[in-house]
Every structure is written in structure tokens, then in C-alpha cells.
Amino acid sequence: MDFGVVVSNFGFLMVQGFLGFGNFVGGTLRLAIPAIVLGFILGIFIGLGRLARAPWIRIPATGYVELFRGTPLIMVIFWFWFILPILLRVPLPEYWVALAAFVIFEAAYLGEIVRAGIQSVPKGQVEAATATGLTAAQTMRHVVLPQALKNMIPALVTQFIVLLKDTSLASIIGYVDLTKAAQIVNNREIRPFELYLFIAVVYWICTYSMSRFSRRLELRLGSPMGGPA
């Protein structure tokens, strides 16, 4: 065992692989952060759609969630990898393929978090808002969503942890994230044990510290949505 290989390639692994600065368009964080933000925005619509009274909104939204929750993420990535170039008629860089796949896929899970968050707001709040003369849209925007958002925060942090781990799958289509960076170094150095253990520790430090943070938040905010992180 020789962990010198980690020291001599530390810059490439962390700066290029993890953060995404360097010769490749890559980086774990550069994929994860836009994916969670855009996924959440789409997730709000999916979550609201799941709760809509009109069946022509509710049924497609439910179908969306069931479809993506029943499909492995790697399948979704392959779909985008093959379909997007056919539809757009231009070859697309790995970054955009991966980002599109993650946003669409995570929105199904984030939509469920949004739905549970909205359902966790007591009915009396809606009734009170209606009684003061707010319209349904105003009630949603000014009364329900602000409270629901607070209840969603711990679950959102947990989902971000899941997403951060999932970004490793982008390496399969050649996107240079932390996992791919370790593969690149390993092809040259043939030190799989040391390299994969090192990136496991890097992932662990990020995800574990976030899960502690999420647990603390849950204790501070109280957890009306329940469930483990």
C-alpha cells in the first residue's frame, strides 16, 4: 500500500475532480449544485401537480413520479445520452446530458418532498387564509408555501446528500467528476485500493457532515415530516 499516489495527484483529484476547475469540463460540485437548484424548482411544480384537484394535472404528475421512481438513474442517464443528440441534432457535451438527466430524475423525488411538505401544513391555516379573503393562489404563495418550505428543509438537505452521491454516475458517460478523476489517475498509476478508498473518504466527509447538519436542523425546527435522514 502506498498512499503517496494520493498526495502526488491531490490537486487533480480535488480541484479538477471535486470542484471542477481545470482542463476538463467537470467537477462533482459543479454538477450537484445546479442540479439540486433546478431540480427543486421543477419539483415544486411536480409536487403541486400531485396535489391538484384537476385530474388532467394530477394524473400526469403522478405518472411522472412513478415513472422515474421505478427506473434506475443510470437508465435515465443513458436515455438522455442517446435521445438528446437525436432530438437536438447536435452532439451534446457530457455536462449538459448529465445535468438534464439529474434535474429531471431528482425532480420526481423532490416533488414528493414538496408534496409532503405542503401536506404537513395544518388545514386550519388554509381555512383561516380563505376566511380572510385570500384567493387560492395567494393562500398557496403567502401562507402554505412559506410554512411548507421550513418543514421541507431537513428532507431537502438529505436529498442533496443523495444527489451528491448520485453524481458519481455521471462518470459512466465520461463526465470528469471525482470518481472519473480517480479512474483517470488509476489508469496511469494502477493503485485502485488507495485511490478508491481516498475518494470514498472525500465523499464521506461531505455527506456525513451534511447529514449531521440536517439532523441538527431537524431537532431545531422540529420534524413534522418525520422519518430518518
Added chain:
Amino acid sequence: MQYQFDWSVLWRGQSAQWLLQGILTTLEISALAWLLASALGVLSGALRTVPLRPLRVLATFYVEFFRNVPLLVWMFFWYFGVPPLLPRPVQDWLFNHGAEFWAGMFALGVYHGARFSEVIRSGIQSIPKTQFEAAASTGLTVAQAYRLIIIPIALRLIVPPMTNESLNLLKNSSLALTIGVAELTFQTRQIETYTAKAIEALTAGTLIYLILCLGIASVMARVERRFAIPGLIARVGRAEH
């Protein structure tokens, strides 16, 4: 759009056979990994409650380390990283007996064992303390209380999140393609490579996963309803993947 659909690629040539083999391999690796994960989940869950600190620390370390690192990294670690450190005869045996299958099964089982452990723990923790107190006050012994009250409730509480986690295991078995296990996703890619018909091949693969997942989920939902205790609806766990 210039894409020409040709759905017959799914049954012409070897495709159908490949898909069938893929389904069988996916089910096989998932079933073995599920057994390993259940054993590890129950063991580490139990060890986290014993009054011996080193054992508790060990079990906590296992759960927190293995579930917080991407499964893909574990696949590479167990397939590329660990075998070179094993004694020569063990290496030879492994590589003559489908090392990628065993490494993939092991990675999947150890990763999900850590996640099962959390599901089981939160299930048991969500049983109200009053159940224990009520059992004691009606004169049941501890063993009777567990056998007649606690375990029947715990099993019911654990079924929904365990179903969810088991489906995650099934879906995650697709990552074994990265180390060369010929499971369903691998075979889907193979059909795509041989026929250049990506949409048809991916549709077949996606539909098979959906049917497997929705099928298992609906059977388990029926089990859940069949054994539900009226008035005790405390769903634990949350959908993750």
C-alpha cells in the same frame, strides 16, 4: 427526425435471449445481495443497542461510513481495489468463478446492509413507549411483550420502508454493469451496441425495471393492507433511491 424505429430488434437474433439472461442476472444478484444486506442490517442494528461500547462504535462506523459513500465507488473499490490484496490462490479462484459478479453482489449487499440497518432502527424506535408500558401493566412478561406486542407492531411498521429500500437495491443493481456484470442494463446496452437502436433497447430495459418495481410494490402494498392494524398508521422512512 431521421430516426427509423425498428422494434423487431428486440426479438430478432439474440436480443430476447440477452434480455432474459439480463433479467435473471439482475434478480440473482439482487436476491443474494438482499440476503447479505438483511443479515448485516439486523446484525449491525442489534449491535448498536448492546451495552459494549467497542461493538457499538464498530456498528455505527459501518452504518455511517458505508451508506454515505456512493455505491459506484464501492463497486470499483471491491472489484479493482480489494482482490489484488488477497492471497494468490483466493484471487485465482475468484477470477475463475466470475469475480465481477461476487464483487458486485458484495458491494451491493454491504452498501444496502448499512441502509437496511437505519430503516430497521427507525422502525423500532417509532414504536410508542406506551406500548411497552401497557404490555407490562397487563401482566405480560418481557418475552411475552416482545412476542405478542412489540415484534408484530415492529414488523408492520418496517414493511413499507423495507419494501422501498429493497426496490432501491433492485434498481441499484444496475450499477454492476460498470464492473462488467451482465445484468439487465448491461444487456440493454449490448442490444444497443449490436443493433444501433438505442430507443428500442432502452424502452425495453426501462419497461422491465418498471414492471419489476411496480409489481413488487403492489404485492407489498396488498401485504401491508392485509396486515394493517386499524388506527395505527405510522409510516416511517422516506422515499430515497
